[in-house]
Every structure is written in structure tokens, then in C-alpha cells.
Amino acid sequence: MKSSVEQLSPTRVRINVEVPFTELEPDFQRAYKELAKQVRLPGFRPGKAPAKLLEARFGREAMLDQVVSEALPARYGQAVAESEVQPLGQPNIEVTKKEYGQELAFTAEVDVRPKITLPDLSALTVTVDPIEVSDDDVDAELQSLRARFGTLTGVDRPVALGDFVSIDLSATVDGEGVPNAAAEGLSHEVGSGRLIAGLDDALVGLSADESREFTAKLATGEHAGQDAQVTVSVRSIKVRELPELDDEFAQLASEFDTIDELRSNLRDQVRQVKRAQQAEQIRNATIDALLERVDVPLPEAIVQARFDSAMHGALSGLNHDEAKFAEVLAEQGKSREQFETEARTAAETDVKSQLLLDALADELQIQVGQEDLTERLVATSRQYGIEPQQLFTYLQENNQLPAMFADVRRGLAIAAAVEAATVTDTDGNTIDTSGFFGKRPKADEAEPAGEAEEADKSTGLADEAGKAVDQAGDQADEESDGAEESDKAGERSEVEASDASDDAAK
16 A cells, blocks of 8 residues: 655645555455355355355445445555554545556545644743732631531511522513422522522512512523513521631531631631642643744634534523524623634634644653543542542543543643743742642652542552553544544633633523
């Protein structure tokens, strides 16, 4: 087989392939053998009919079509391997020559990963916000904890902001009741804004057994987007009584003996949360810094697929009702053109980031180990509240392990970039990023049982993840990670595209 590559653009190639007819002989033999098992010819046992009789029965051209159809994927894969191109997505294959007894010729046009010239990582400088934990931050956590231990007590007075009420709701549109907008005995915190717009204003000032009518726009159901006359009736009013912030409360709500010890612990917790937020900011700022220094040609087909996915997500929440979508955008002060521009920009940033990180991973020769994949599996399973083995099985059955493998590899690549860069906060202090993107302890170093070890003990996940690393790595080399439409644990730019879709769907 002979193959050659034409570079159509920085992100697209045409692969020309010629396969001598003699190389198709094994394919013909397999096709005849399978066909012989399926048909019965007089005088021959099943599976023993001669090829010439089968050709006479079904036609030589039909047999050629079947052989070529079955041979193309393997020959295309062979040509890709020989050419060392890195395809993105599925190819457009055109058979240019197909005659019995002569060579088979076809072309395959496909998007490919562009060549990217990476900057010197040690020259990267990244600046982020400093970690600041204020007394207000600690007080907010303390009040949240205090609220969890509060008690509700009934009061005999009109409703005020902050009260907890039990209410009945009903709604009508053009005088007709809306069944799915009715509720009885619904609990609600006045001022939280968690239910219908305008409800909190209507409730304030009402006493038990009193009602009030107000106008609100329905968000769901067949009347979504329409104004409804909503009636709210108050059944009971309660206030939350909070415990005193003293040593007794500290002992009730925590393992600490004094309120000062509890405050100190909450301050540490707030700092940990802000460190995690700073780590994400460092990661995103590093990607931005790389993108500013690197030219990343974009494969338009991949960008279009990501854009189409974002638009589908925005419309699916509204049952693909274009009129309702226009109303939602109008409420947000956006036009359809503005939304599409934002969605396309997010798609371009998403694809550009993934291509950049894949190139960086190649340049740094990043290898994904079973510990890396196991760690991600355990973290993701906890996020969704399922067992790691259950998640692993689901991803394996739905062929999603290559996507997770690629995402883990990109994470390791950006961690290496952060390690090489100079990271400071806006106060000029150098930030030690080893706590965010640190290296694992060596095998002979003592290490407390962590998430990966817990998974090893409880499910034996690490051994299976090790096998999956090899399989996913091979498949990731053959397929387009840039064309994945669900990087379900994902890159920052993809989250932005999803957020844009969610905004429109609300």
C-alpha cells in the first residue's frame, strides 16, 4: 500500500491511498467465507460453496463493493499511522478508483492537530489575587454553622423578611387554573428569592390565614413565559432562633471546646477554600498566558461542532422553542446574534486551549499513570455520589475513558507549566504552587492513606485503571480529543460555554 499526504491548511490534510489488488485477496477470502456460511447452493454443504459460484450468484461488483467497504477503515488507519498525522474527528473518504483486478485508490480529508510552537515555560509570569481571609469571611461561616443548629418557633405577627412560612400557592392564566403551579404546605424562607419572582414582596405584611394576589411570569410548563395571576396564602409563620456563640455552642457544633478554637478552625477552612480558588485562578491565568504567546490555528469543523453543541444545550432547555428562546434573551438584554457570538468565542477558546495543552503534553512527554487516572476516578465519583467502580464501569461501557484520559493528561501538562512559571500575587509575593500542583511522594516515603489508596483497598480500581491507561492512551492517539463534545470534567473554556448556554436556558 502507498500513501501520501497533502497539507490543505494548517489544520486539514488530504491523504491519498493506493492499495494493490493483491493486498485485497485476504479480504475477498474472508468475505467469501462469511457469505458461504449464510447461503445454500445445491450440491454444496454450508460454508463450502466455491467463490466463483458465489460471484455468479451475487455479482462480482457487489462482492467488490462489500470488500472495499470493509477494507477502507483498516487501510485508512494504516495510512494515518504511516503518515504520522494526528487526526481530529472523522475523515471524509472518497473512493477514486475501484475496479476488479486493479488497484483500489481513495482519498481521505480530515482535520488534524496543527503544529504549535511553544514558548519557554520558564519565561512565563503569572499574577493572581492574594489569599485574604477576613473576619467577615469567618463570621459568615460561623453564622452558617449557627443556622444549622437553630430552631424554628411560631410567632403571632405579620410576615417579615427572614421568617419561615408555610404557604399555599395557586395560579391562573386568562382565568384558567394552572395545575402544575399549585402547591400546598410549601415551606419557604422569606427573602431567599428561591421560588416565584415577586413572592417575597407579596408575603411581607401578611398574617396567618391571609392571602394576596400578584402577577408573575411562569418559568416552566405549557404556559412558560406567560404572565399568571398567583395567589399566596399563609398557613403559619415561624422565626429561627439561633444559639448563642459561646463555648457551649462550640462543643455542640464541633469537636472543639471553646468558641475561639472553633473560629480558628473555620479560618483555616476558609483559607483552604480560597487556596483552591487561587489554584484554579493560577491554572486559568497560565493557560491565558500561553494562549497570548502561541498561535493556534483552529480547525473550523471542530469549532462548529462545539458551537452546535452549545446552541443545542441552550435550546433543549426550552424544548427547542425559538420564540421562547428569543424571549429569554430579550429578558437578559441580549440579541440572538450576541448570544451566538459569545457561544462561538467560547467554542474557539475551548478548542484552542485543548489543542495547546495536547501539544504541551507531547512536548513535555507527559505520561498518565494508573495513579493519575485512579485519582480522577475517585474524585469524580465522589462529586456525583457514586462508587468509583460504578463510574469506571459506566465510562468503560460508554467508551468515555479516552476522554477522561485526555483530560487528565492535559491537567498534568498545565501543572508542569505552572511549576516552570513564575507565579506571584498582586502584592508582589511569590506563590509556592507545590501545594496546588505538587508531586506525589515517592514509593518509599510514608504517606497517609489517601483517596487512591482507599480506592485500591475497597474496589481494586487501581489495577483496572492501569489496564485502562494503556487502552485509553492508544485510543486517544487515534481519535480526536479536540473533537470531544463532552469533556465532562473539563477545561475552563468549556465551562464558560456551558455557562453561556445555561444563562439562556434559565
